[in-house]
Amino acid sequence: MTELLVKKKLTTLDKIISEIPSSNMTQQIREICDIIMKEETPKTKNMKDAPKGPNKFLILEVSGFLKKEIGFLTLERESEEDYVGVHWSFRLGKDRPARKIKVHKIEGNSAKKIMYQFAKLVKFYRGE
DSSP, rough: OHHHHHTTTHHHHHHHHOOOOOOOOOHHHHHHHHHHHHHHHHHHGGGGGOOOTTTEEEHHHHHHHSSTTTEEEEEEEEEEEEEEEEEEEEETTTTOOOOOEEEEEOOOOSSHHHHHHHHHHHHHTTTO
């Protein structure tokens, strides 16, 4: 899904947003993230180790900070209308929790702009 968001100039995203009954931006983002999570979860090998929390709307597996690490990129809400993309990394086989590597502020005043900015981060961290 994330590849589609960038490659098709958001036509897929526009379609999803038009089908969401709410005009509330947070609700739109949450529903878009739920759709993406349903598609991405079967591809994720280490979801049990992913960072968790109430304001993490989307969690995608990406490369880790080091070669022997697994990474996650999360879309998180900081406050009512502020969102960040957070790159997390953890070492497999260790009982340590994932650690934050980098926090990216996501600029946008609509669900479409926020999801587009997050999709660009995903492409960057996946090396696409």
